[in-house]
Amino acid sequence: MRHGVKVKKWGANSAHRHAMLRSLSTSILLKGLEADPQERVVRTTLLKAKMARSLVDRLITYAKKGDLSARRQAARFVMDPKVLKGLFEVIGPRYANRAGGYTRVLKLGNNRAGDAAEMALVGLVEDQV
Secondary structure: OOOOOOOOOOOOOHHHHHHHHHHHHHHHHHHHOOOOHHHOEEEEEHHHHHHHHHHHHHHHHHHHHOOHHHHHHHHOOOOOHHHHHHHHHHHHHHOOOOOOOOEEEEEEEEEOOOOOOEEEEEEEOOOOO
16 A cells, blocks of 8 residues: 555656656756747656656746745756756746746657557646736
8 A cells, every 4th residue: 555655656766766857857948948839848758747847847936036045956956057047047037927837748649669658748838928
């Protein structure tokens, strides 16, 4: 039974899981900096997309805050300094008037051929402000 267990384990230890989430979150933010809206999504498994969604939303909330403490907290998680700079200079101001829900997960109808894992597209929500 899973009583009180709040972390989905993926069959990986915590260091591997943390590294995968850091990498996926950095990729989502890097794609969010792209100019073409069609290129702003990352294709991954549904479970990884759902787990990364909350982390990316937290990073964008840090970027909206914009102070030094928030930048240091985001720097602990974002792996690329260029993405960190873009997060605070481009993505944060883009969502300044939005209360939350910065990411979107779209389920793809087909499963992956190798292990039949459900696939999804995860990307940033586009605001028409």
